[in-house]
Amino acid sequence: MTAAALTEHLRRISALDRVAGLLNWDQETQMPRRGAAQRAEEAGALAAARHALLVDPRLPELCDAAEGAGPDARGAVDIAEARRLHARAVRVPERLAAAVAEATATAHGVWEAAKAAGRFADFAPALGRVVALRREEAACIADAGAPPYDALVEEHEPGVTGAQIAAMFDELRPGLVALRARIGASGRAAPRLRGDFPTERQIALSRRIGDVFGYDWDAGRLDLAVHPSCTGRLGDVRITTRINEANPLECVYSTIHELGHALYEQGLDPEAALTSVGGAASMGVHESQSRLMENQIGRGRAFAEWLYPAMRDAFGEIGVAGPEELYAAVNAVETGFIRTEADEVHYNLHVMMRFELERAVIGGDLSVADLEGAWNERFERDFGRAVPDARLGVLQDVHWAVGAFGYFPTYTLGNVYAAELDAALRADAPGLDAALARGDVSPVLAWLRRRVHRRGREVAPAAIIAEATGCEARPATLIAALERKFGALYALG
Ligand code: ZN
Numbered sequence: 001m002t003a004a005a006l007t008e009h010l011r012r013i014s015a016l017d018r019v020a021g022l023l024n025w026d027q028e029t030q031m032p033r034r035g036a037a038q039r040a041e042e043a044g045a046l047a048a049a050r051h052a053l054l055v056d057p058r059l060p061e062l063c064d065a066a067e068g069a070g071p072d073a074r075g076a077v078d079i080a081e082a083r084r085l086h087a088r089a090v091r092v093p094e095r096l097a098a099a100v101a102e103a104t105a106t107a108h109g110v111w112e113a114a115k116a117a118g119r120f121a122d123f124a125p126a127l128g129r130v131v132a133l134r135r136e137e138a139a140c141i142a143d144a145g146a147p148p149y150d151a152l153v154e155e156h157e158p159g160v161t162g163a164q165i166a167a168m169f170d171e172l173r174p175g176l177v178a179l180r181a182r183i184g185a186s187g188r189a190a191p192r193l194r195g196d197f198p199t200e201r202q203i204a205l206s207r208r209i210g211d212v213f214g215y216d217w218d219a220g221r222l223d224l225a226v227h228p229s230c231t232g233r234l235g236d237v238r239i240t241t242r243i244n245e246a247n248p249l250e251c252v253y254s255t256i257h258e259l260g261h262a263l264y265e266q267g268l269d270p271e272a273a274l275t276s277v278g279g280a281a282s283m284g285v286h287e288s289q290s291r292l293m294e295n296q297i298g299r300g301r302a303f304a305e306w307l308y309p310a311m312r313d314a315f316g317e318i319g320v321a322g323p324e325e326l327y328a329a330v331n332a333v334e335t336g337f338i339r340t341e342a343d344e345v346h347y348n349l350h351v352m353m354r355f356e357l358e359r360a361v362i363g364g365d366l367s368v369a370d371l372e373g374a375w376n377e378r379f380e381r382d383f384g385r386a387v388p389d390a391r392l393g394v395l396q397d398v399h400w401a402v403g404a405f406g407y408f409p410t411y412t413l414g415n416v417y418a419a420e421l422d423a424a425l426r427a428d429a430p431g432l433d434a435a436l437a438r439g440d441v442s443p444v445l446a447w448l449r450r451r452v453h454r455r456g457r458e459v460a461p462a463a464i465i466a467e468a469t470g471c472e473a474r475p476a477t478l479i480a481a482l483e484r485k486f487g488a489l490y491a492l493g
């Protein structure tokens with residue numbers, strides 16, 4: 001046995017992950033409605049096959065052999081990751097792994113129908129089953145005495161606990177709440193876009209944006225979906241975006257966000273990306289890539305110089321007078337119900353609320369039956385508005401339907417990382433704004449490729465960011481950047 005046998009085993013697991021991703025993509029974009037029941041069975045079979053590879057008793061032997069061969073630093077990461085995944089998987093019975101996959105595939109369809117009807121009660125039984133199974137799974141995986149929720153966070157953000165996330169959120173919240181209050185008291189309202197924004201022109205603009213950001217169309221494609229997402233790796237990285245004909249900015253920023261994810265996957269080290277060490281570091285790091293492109297670059301003042309004429313080319317009159325007004329419009333701060341439409345000031349407050357609710361659900365402190373009430377009460381407390389409809393409340397996000405508990409906090413972690421990356425990037429590239437104003441995003445991509453994308457999982461997620469920026473990621477960096485940006489936009493004293 002050689003190290004190559006371990007690499008081959010890891011590649012097979014990674015291949016099954018990509019197949020699962022393709023099934024998800026298909027479900028979001030192509031699958032006929034009546035395919036849902038079969039798809040649940042297919043997802044279950046695939047999950048069982050993956051689980052079998054992970055619990056394979058030969059896997060620790062392959063690790064021992066690879067270790068004996070004297071691995072280099074990257075080989076050592078593959079070995080450690082294989083041991084971690086094996087240790088997690090052997091704690092979960094195969095029947096449970098398959099049941100989770102089937103329950104989440106079923107719940108996805110039930111959630112879609114319940115959301116269309118605006119009735120949480122229609123979704124509650126399917127969600128209850130997902131929660132029960134995920135809690136059972138988390139209890140199997142968690143170390144003795146550790147909270148089950150941490151085992152779920154670990155799937156998305158290795159090495160981070162619920163308590164650490166709660167501490168980071170406690171640090172962020174006061175600055176966000178204070179900034180929101182100052183913006184509210186300013187009495188200023190951002191300009192709004194007006195015009196005619198047909199679907200096909202929004203798609204054409206999205207393609208142009210893909211070109212500008214450096215997306216490789218020979219290694220990807222763009223489709224429409226209710227929930228924009230990015231799927232795949234390296235030579236096949238697909239994104240979806242969404243269209244609202246009343247507001248083209250939803251499409252523009254969904255596209256840029258997913259491009260940020262896609263550029264990361266397209267930019268991984270081709271030599272290692274299909275095993276373990278070359279893959280994306282974590283969901284928090286992934287989100288830092290999408291949020292940096294979306295907010296620091298795409299919603300920045302310089303990029304408006306390119307975006308304004310591009311939008312005029314696409315739509316004609318858009319109701320704002322020039323780049324400066326467009327910049328104000330794309331950064332409008334408003335208290336909305338929907339997380340994915342939230343501005344940079346409100347966004348993390350949405351995430352904090354979901355984090356606390358899901359942590360309570362998985363911890364057994366909040367029942368699924370009480371979730372809608374808890375959501376509505378919490379929303380009114382945090383945002384000062386009553387939720388009129390479950391579509392605008394507890395049913396808005398797909399995450400819980402697909403069992404992705406522990407995922408939400410990685411969004412805010414990504415925002416904190418993105419602010420730190422942006423500060424370091426600008427210190428390294430003084431002429432960046434002039435390039436962005438011309439629609440040249442290549443300096444950003446080149447910097448990220450070198451410092452983040454190519455590194456894969458060489459070190460822990462937080463260390464990837466720290467080594468890229470020269471310091472630990474600090475919530476204070478994000479707060480300071482938001483105070484500068486929105487202080488100027490809203491003329492706060
Ligand atoms: Zn994202």
